[in-house]
Amino acid sequence: MILFYFCAMTVTDLKTTLESGVKDALMALYGPDAAALPVSLQTTRKEFAGNYTVVTFPYTRVAKQKPDEIAEKLGAYLKENLELVSDYNVIKGFCNLSVADSFWQEFLLSIYENTDYGRQPDNGEKVMVEYSSPNTNKPLHLGHIRNNLLGYATARILDAAGYEVYKVQVINDRGIAICKSMLAWKKFGEGATPASTGTKPDHFVGKYYVLFEQKFKAEYLDWQSSSVGEAVYAEKAKEGQSPEAFFKAYKNTYFNEYSQLGQEAKQMLQNWEAGDEATVELWKTMNGWVYAGFGETYDRLGVDFDKLYYESNTYLLGKDIIEKGMASGTFFTKEDGSTWVDLTDAKLDEKAVLRSDGTSLYITQDLGTAQLRYQDFGVNKMVYVVADEQNYHFQVLFEILKRLGEPYAEGLHHLNYGMVDLPTGRMKSREGTVVDADDLMDEVIGEARAASADRETTSDLSAEEKERIIDQIGLAALKFFILKVNPKKRMVFDPKESVDMQGQTGPYVQNAYVRTQAVARKAGERDLSLASQHTSLESGEVDLINQLYTFPSIIEEAAENYDPSVVATYCYELAKAFHKFWHDYSILSAESEATISFRLALCKAVGNVLRTGMNLIGIDMPDRM
C-alpha cells in the first residue's frame, strides 16, 4: 500500500493532484458550478503553516458562504478524503494545506542517489544556440561576457530539458574593422608580434585597432582646420551648428570621401575581397593571433562551441535564397536594380536585401547562414543570443524566413538581452571605460585569492588544488552576478559588487554545497537505509524537500523562457534554505540513527541539485573552499 502510494505520487505532479482534489471537493460541497471555476493554488507564505494554499474568494458567489467558511469546509474535506493532505489551517479566507510527511519522505528517498535528478529525457528535438560572435579586431569585453554566459547557460539548460543542442558562433572576421587593425600594424607595427612584445595576441591586435583610430582622429583634426575642411563646414553645416557638432556628425563621410587612412583601409578591404595574396596572408596572420587570444579567454570562462562559422566564408551567402523568394513573389526589384521585401503589413517597413549592384547586405548573409545551418544540423529551433539593440533586425530576418516558408522558421528565437552598464553609465570605448574580459576575470579571481588567503579549511591542500578552487570561486562570483539578472533587463555592473562573496552570490551557493560535501566526508561510507524510519519530519526538512521537488519544473521554465536567471535564483534559494537548515539542526549528532541517515540523504540530494543547477549555468562547484 505504502509502495503503491509512493509510486503513484511521484509520477503525478503534486500540484495537479491537489488541484484535482480541490475540484472534487468543490463538486462535493458546492456542486458543478463551483467545480467549474478555476482553482487558485499557490505556495504557502513562509509565515504560515502548510505547503500549498487555496484561495477561496472566487467561490463566495456560487457557494453563498464567506471565504472563511468555504476554506474551513474545503480543508476538512481534503484532509478527510485526500491521503496527500495531512492537515490544514484557515486564515482570512486562505486555506493552507499541509502535505503528508510520508509523501516528502518517500520522494526524498527516491531521488537522493540520482545525480541526474531534474534532467528531462530526450525529446527528440534539435536546437542550435548561437552566441558570442565577436569581431576579430579587438579583445572580448564585459558585453561579450554577458553574451557568452547567457548563451552557454541556455545551451546547457536546453540540453537538460531534453534537447539535442549545438553551440555555434559566427566569427566576424572580415570587413573594414579588421582592415583598420591590419593597416595600422602594417604602417606602424615595425614587424612586432605578440611573442616579440609579450602581449596576449588578441590584445596585441586590438592595440593596432586603437592606434588606427588615434591616427585617423589626428588626421581628421588636421583636415578640419585645413582650407578644404573649413570650406566643407561653411558649405554643409546647418544654421547655427557648431564646428564640433558638425564634424562629429560628418566623421563617416570624411572617412569615406576625404581620409587618406580611410582610403587605404578601404583599398585593403578591396584587395582582400579580390584575393590579393599579401593582404590575405596578413589577414590570416592577424586573425590567427586573435583566435589564439579568444581561445584562452573562452577556456578560462569555461565556454565552448561545437562549430564555428566564419563570416569570410558566409558573407556571400543568401543570393540563392533571394532568387527563390523572387520567384515566389516575396521580393521585388526597384528601378535602380536593388531588391526589397515589403513587410509593412507586418508593421515592419520595407527592407533592402540586395544592393543595386547586386551585392549582399548583412541581412542577406543572415538569411543564407540560417539555411546553411539547417543543412548542417537539421535543427528545428535556432536561438540567437544577441543584444537587444538588434531586435528590429531579427524581427525582419525571422519574418522573411517565415514568408519564404523555411521549415525551421517557426523555431527561430532571438534571445535578446539588455546592455551592461557601469555605475558611471554606458561603456564607451572612446572614453576608455570598456571593461576588458581578461582583466575582469583576473580581478575577480584575485579577490577570491585574497579572501581565501588565511582560511584553514583548505590549508592542507596543494598549491595547485588551492589555485583551482580559487578560480572556481572567483568565476562563480562573476558568473552568478551576471546570470542572476533576467536577461531581458539592462543591468548595472558594479565591479565592487561583482567580487562580493557574501550574500546573494555564487560563492554563497558554493559554500552550501561545500557543507553538504563536508558532512558526507565526515560521515564516510554509511548505510542510509534506516532513513525510511524517520517518518515525522521537521519543518526545515520539509522546506528543503519541497524545494528539491520543484527542481524539474525550474529547468522546464528556464528552458521555455530561455532564462538562466530562473536557475540562478532557484540555486540561491535552495542554498539559503540549506544554510538555515545547517544552522538549525545537527546532522551527524541527530537524536537517532534513522534521523542521521535521513539528514545525510537530504544533504546528498541538496548537494546533487545544487551541483546540477549551478553546472547548468556554467558554474563549477568545489568540494572544499
Next chain:
RNA sequence: GGUCCAGUAGCUCAGGGGAUAGAGCAUCUGCCUUCUAAGCAGACGGUCCUAGGUUCGAUUCCUAGCUGGAUCACCA
C-alpha cells in the same frame, strides 16, 4: 515623430490578480570549545513612476501620460 523595452527600499535585483510586497548590499545589534562563520538571527529602510479603467480584490491586467533606453541605412 513611429515601433519596442524598462521604471519595486539609499544601491543591485526578485516577485506577481489575493494575506502585512521580498532578497542581497550598505548602516546598526546579537551568535563560533559541537558537521566549513564565504554562515545564522534581529533592527532600520517602500507613493511598487503618475492618473484613470476592469475586478470581490490591481504593485501585477488594460488605456493614457511622465521618465530612461534601444531602434527606425543599398552599415554590420
